[in-house]
Amino acid sequence: MIGRHRRKKIETAPVLSVVLAGVFAGSVALAPLDGDSGDEGAGRGNSAEAGETRPTKAAAERTERSSRRADEPPRKAPDDCDPSKSTARYANGRIPVDQLCELPQGGEYLRADAAVAFYKLNAAYHERFGDQMCVRSSYRGYNKQKRLYESMPAGMAARPGNSKHGIGIAVDLCDGVQRESSPQFKWLEDNSEKYGWIHPKWAYSxxxxxxxxxxxxxxx
Ligand SMILES: [Zn+2]
Structure with a gap:
């Protein structure tokens, strides 16, 4: 139902537009976002499994480590991730990242209480699927949300200042979850609530x- 979307042209002075295009390209490459229903994140789905020449053991291990999030047992939330810590004093999209907790996937952040619950959900998911959850987007700062809002068709992204991503309590998932018919989606539907996570009603339609x-x- 949702295809890929053309980004709006940025119409600005030439020099500025070059700079903006660079920034913009960076954000697109780094942050798969709502409305982008592609099945694979950057670099995923290309793990070496075809019958290529046999790499050395060390190289194979390196490849394995860099291309999969699997294998390692899921980490527990770090001790300094304190779920009683409030970020209520910060406006939507204005929470300093050091006030949030990093997710086991690395480079992704949520409010502490949501993160602690997510670690538990992630561990249960790992037990079921042998792999950690795939996270494409989590906390989003105001400017990133603004760029997203401006680049998407109306209604496809929350207005900056209104996104649940901006208060660090929403994630966009991948590796199957982005398809409602997948076992991963069904499992989450059945189990996420035990960990305080839901698929909101609006997101079904x-x-x-x-x-x-x-x-x-x-x-x-
Ligand atoms: Zn989202």
């Missing part, structure tokens, strides 16, 4: 975002 999940405890 308007807009249809099977990949979008929210922490549902203590939302205001």
């Amino acid at each position: 308007s807009p249809y975002e099977p990949w979008h999940w929210e922490f549902d405890v203590g939302q205001e």
Whole structure:
């Protein structure tokens, strides 16, 4: 239902547009976002499994480590990730990353209470599928949300300042979860609530975002 979307042209002075294009390209490459229903994140799905020449053991291990999040047992939330820590004083999209907790996937952040719950959900998911959850997007700062909002068709991205991503309690998932018919999606549907995570009703239809999940405890 949701295809890939053309980005709006940025119409600015030539020099500025070059700079902006660079920034913009960077953001697109780094952050798969709502509305991008592609099945694979950057670099995924190309792990070496075809019958290529046999790499050395060390090289094979390196490849394995860099291309998979699997194998390692899922980590527990770090000790300094304190779920009682409030970020309520920060506006949507304005939370300093050091006030958030990094997810086991690395480079992704959530509010502490949502993160602690996510670590537990991630461990249960790992037990079921032998792999950690695949996270394409989590906390999003205001400017990133603004760029997203401006680049998407109306209704496909929350207005900056209104996104659940901006308060660090939403994730966009991948590796199957982005398809409602997948075993991963069904498993999450059946199990996520035990860990305080839900697939919000709106995301079943308007807009249809099977990949979008929210922490549902203590939302205001
Ligand atoms: Zn989302």
